[in-house]
Amino acid sequence: MKSHQKESNIGKDIEQGTGAPPEVPKPGAHLASGEVYRKKIVDLEGRNPTLKHKDWKIPKTQERERHVIRSRAKLLKFNKLGAPESTGQELTLRELRDSLSSRKAFRDSEHVGYLYLLEGLNPEYVEAFGEYLNIDPGLFSRHQRTALWEGRHDGGISSKLASLEDPSKGFTMEYCELLYFAESPDTTSLRNPNDNRHINVSRKPKISKDIDLVGIMHRKASFWSQTDTNNSWEGEYNPYLREGARQSLRSVKALLIMDPPPPKTGEDESIILQGTSKDAKPVAMQVDLYQGGYLDFVDPTSLSEATRALGPPRTCVMDDLCFYWTHHKEICMSTSSLVATTFLQKIIASNYMMLEGYLGACLNELETDIRLTHIDKGKKNQTLQISEQWSILQSWSHRFPEYCGMIDDIMSRRKIPGNDSPPHEWTDCTRDFQEIKERMAELRRRAEMLNESFVGLAGMAGMQESLDEAKNVQLLTFLGLFFLPLSYISSLFAMPENYGPEKSRFWIYCSIAFPFALGFQSLGWLFIYLIRPKLH
Numbered sequence: 001m002k003s004h005q006k007e008s009n010i011g012k013d014i015e016q017g018t019g020a021p022p023e024v025p026k027p028g029a030h031l032a033s034g035e036v037y038r039k040k041i042v043d044l045e046g047r048n049p050t051l052k053h054k055d056w057k058i059p060k061t062q063e064r065e066r067h068v069i070r071s072r073a074k075l076l077k078f079n080k081l082g083a084p085e086s087t088g089q090e091l092t093l094r095e096l097r098d099s100l101s102s103r104k105a106f107r108d109s110e111h112v113g114y115l116y117l118l119e120g121l122n123p124e125y126v127e128a129f130g131e132y133l134n135i136d137p138g139l140f141s142r143h144q145r146t147a148l149w150e151g152r153h154d155g156g157i158s159s160k161l162a163s164l165e166d167p168s169k170g171f172t173m174e175y176c177e178l179l180y181f182a183e184s185p186d187t188t189s190l191r192n193p194n195d196n197r198h199i200n201v202s203r204k205p206k207i208s209k210d211i212d213l214v215g216i217m218h219r220k221a222s223f224w225s226q227t228d229t230n231n232s233w234e235g236e237y238n239p240y241l242r243e244g245a246r247q248s249l250r251s252v253k254a255l256l257i258m259d260p261p262p263p264k265t266g267e268d269e270s271i272i273l274q275g276t277s278k279d280a281k282p283v284a285m286q287v288d289l290y291q292g293g294y295l296d297f298v299d300p301t302s303l304s305e306a307t308r309a310l311g312p313p314r315t316c317v318m319d320d321l322c323f324y325w326t327h328h329k330e331i332c333m334s335t336s337s338l339v340a341t342t343f344l345q346k347i348i349a350s351n352y353m354m355l356e357g358y359l360g361a362c363l364n365e366l367e368t369d370i371r372l373t374h375i376d377k378g379k380k381n382q383t384l385q386i387s388e389q390w391s392i393l394q395s396w397s398h399r400f401p402e403y404c405g406m407i408d409d410i411m412s413r414r415k416i417p418g419n420d421s422p423p424h425e426w427t428d429c430t431r432d433f434q435e436i437k438e439r440m441a442e443l444r445r446r447a448e449m450l451n452e453s454f455v456g457l458a459g460m461a462g463m464q465e466s467l468d469e470a471k472n473v474q475l476l477t478f479l480g481l482f483f484l485p486l487s488y489i490s491s492l493f494a495m496p497e498n499y500g501p502e503k504s505r506f507w508i509y510c511s512i513a514f515p516f517a518l519g520f521q522s523l524g525w526l527f528i529y530l531i532r533p534k535l536h
Contacts, residue, residue, distance in 0.1 A: 133226060216358075
């Protein structure tokens with residue numbers, strides 16, 4: 001193992017306890033740890049059978065079985081104009097329960113929206129939100145799942161019917177975040193210890209230097225909202241009403257669930273799980289955001305304003321959301337619950353743009369590799385070299401359907417049209433995801449064309465190697481034309497003893513055999529190089 005990747009001994013950060021194996025958990029305890037909401041989960045298993053199964057992708061080592069996910073929670077209160085009045089102070093679990101259980105908290109006449117931010121699905125936090133807000137446990141279950149696809153009997157990531165999807169009440173979005181490792185990992189089996197999300201590390205083309213240092217970390221973000229119908233609400237806020245025509249307001253409670261970043265051991269190192277589910281171990285590695293992270297998406301009115309504005313911290317999604325709500329709260333002033341997801345969707349769309357830029361660069365590398373590949377006569381192992389490049393391409397190609405599916409899910413659950421032209425407002429996310437879908441489809445088409453090019457190139461290399469082998473066989477045949485007459489004449493003169501070596505008539509054998517052999521070889525040469533080309 002490389003020197004910079006030392007096994008982490010910080011057991012308090014990502015694992016707890018030593019000694020006897022953990023007790024058999026109660027039904028539903030993989031989601032919630034209490035008695036109220038956990039029992040509701042068990043009662044709902046008949047309607048949603050996937051609730052009964054724990055995520056099978058979580059490493060099965062004893063330390064990981066005892067691992068308790070850490071969570072953070074914050075609360076943003078929105079006034080009647082739709083702007084937050086706080087920067088999102090972090091709440092302890094007790095403060096969170098007090099906030100959720102207080103009925104007066106949601107009847108404050110000064111506030112119409114309450115946005116909770118939750119980072120990580122700690123069962124105690126899930127119990128608190130589920131108990132007091134009556135959230136469908138399917139939301140937590142879908143967010144918790146780490147498998148990109150499941151075929152196991154004890155799994156399940158099936159989606160609801162499209163007719164049951166209501167983006168104003170809740171949805172889950174999947175995306176990717178790019179990481180950069182200071183040195184190549186020892187294995188391609190990498191995970192974030194805080195949520196067990198997979199970090200995909202790919203093989204690199206021959207002419208590239210950095211591709212194997214980039215990890216694609218799978219991420220999820222979920223949204224849930226609930227409207228207090230007891231208040232005097234007459235409908236959701238319509239952003240297209242003329243200015244000054246405010247609608248009546250009602251109280252809205254919303255929850256955003258985000259994935260936590262990898263845990264830190266210091267300023268420069270993070271803890272990453274390395275290994276399969278049977279032998280995964282925490283390793284300290286130097287990890288940064290690839291190319292510094294996503295681009296800031298706030299559209300400034302002038303360059304002077306842009307130079308004075310601050311950028312997001314990019315430490316985690318929760319901190320970035322609090323930054324945007326603090327510094328740009330006037331941009332998304334609205335009483336609609338979906339306004340809570342505006343900045344989140346922008347962050348996800350910006351990460352997709354980073355992903356597409358990286359994938360495009362990788363395809364460019366492979367295309368350049370094809371362009372610089374020459375099929376030469378007599379060159380050995382050409383087919384083997386091209387097959388290795390083709391294998392690298394396959395490691396990329398199989399992901400494009402996965403990424404396209406993730407984008408299609410976002411557009412489907414958010415009810416984003418595929419071709420309609422949205423209003424030209426940068427705060428609207430419809431145009432962003434439409435553009436992302438088109439770009440990813442184009443990258444997928446490029447990968448398919450590259451695949452066909454590699455197949456054709458491999459065929460050309462195989463044909464050239466076959467021709468080279470045929471020429472070698474041709475040389476052996478040509479040499480055989482010389483020795484075959486010698487063998488025939490020697491056998492012809494083998495009967496009498498006077499024609500053997502050192503006998504009186506051996507000169508007769510030589511005077512007949514060698515001209516005969518040379519004559520046969522000349523006839524073969526004339527046929528191979530003069531007569532046969534004219535026939536073809």
